[in-house]
Amino acid sequence: MTQPSGNRESIHQIVPLSQLIQKPLHKVLLILILLTGCQSKSLKDRTVYVQPLGKVPVLLTDTIQKAIQHTYGMKMVLSQSVPLPPSCFVQIKSPRYRADCLIEYLDLQRNKKIDYVLGFTTLDISTTKRDGLGRVQQPESRYGDWGVMGLAYCPGHAAVVSTFRLKGDASKLTSRCVKVVLHEVGHNLGLPHCPNKRCVMTDAVESIRTVDHAQAALCAQCQKKIGLR
Numbered sequence: 001m002t003q004p005s006g007n008r009e010s011i012h013q014i015v016p017l018s019q020l021i022q023k024p025l026h027k028v029l030l031i032l033i034l035l036t037g038c039q040s041k042s043l044k045d046r047t048v049y050v051q052p053l054g055k056v057p058v059l060l061t062d063t064i065q066k067a068i069q070h071t072y073g074m075k076m077v078l079s080q081s082v083p084l085p086p087s088c089f090v091q092i093k094s095p096r097y098r099a100d101c102l103i104e105y106l107d108l109q110r111n112k113k114i115d116y117v118l119g120f121t122t123l124d125i126s127t128t129k130r131d132g133l134g135r136v137q138q139p140e141s142r143y144g145d146w147g148v149m150g151l152a153y154c155p156g157h158a159a160v161v162s163t164f165r166l167k168g169d170a171s172k173l174t175s176r177c178v179k180v181v182l183h184e185v186g187h188n189l190g191l192p193h194c195p196n197k198r199c200v201m202t203d204a205v206e207s208i209r210t211v212d213h214a215q216a217a218l219c220a221q222c223q224k225k226i227g228l229r
């Protein structure tokens with residue numbers, strides 16, 4: 001579950017300090033109040049749009065929708081399936097869809113009433129694995145197009161999850177899928193990786209074992225961070 005460095009988008013519009021200083025104090029205060037207002041929208045007032053991409057089993061979509069609602073208490077909207085955008089398709093190592101491209105695509109579809117979009121597919125998705133400085137990890141032939149279970153910006157408004165690497169029988173696959181979904185939605189809400197290995201926000205370091213070891217729930221610390229406690 002990769003958490004890319006750097007945000008694609010900021011929650012707030014950035015106002016240069018020089019502009020603020022020139023404005024009368026009451027206008028500056030108004031801007032600050034508006035910014036604080038954006039941050040304080042409680043989870044129960046936020047909406048997640050679940051967007052199946054291509055053919056996805058209805059039962060799986062239903063389960064992940066309920067899991068997000070149960071864990072985060074946000075409102076859910078389930079969309080009809082849409083085809084994966086051909087512009088995100090690559091065939092570098094194997095046929096895949098670029099997760100970052102899908103996130104951009106999903107975010108563009110998002111209307112103002114929707115806070116987060118979760119794209120969901122059974123096909124393989126990939127991204128470029130980078131180090132803390134944003135450089136492609138070496139060897140580039142390995143990490144330039146790196147298959148992932150899910151991807152989300154932290155914070156952000158869109159995430160994508162694929163069942164392709166989750167494997168297992170129906171029950172195992174569902175359990176893994178729920179955890180990856182909860183993890184990526186947590187990133188969108190601003191949660192970083194958690195040192196608690198049982199917490200769903202633990203860094204899976206692309207290992208299915210780590211996913212299996214974690215619970216399908218946030219630890220108390222992570223819950224506190226997003227106002228659930």
Ligand SMILES: [Zn+2]
Nearest residue numbers: 001002003203
């Ligand atoms: Zn992560």
Ligand SMILES: [Zn+2]
Nearest residue numbers: 194199219222
């Ligand atoms: Zn945690």
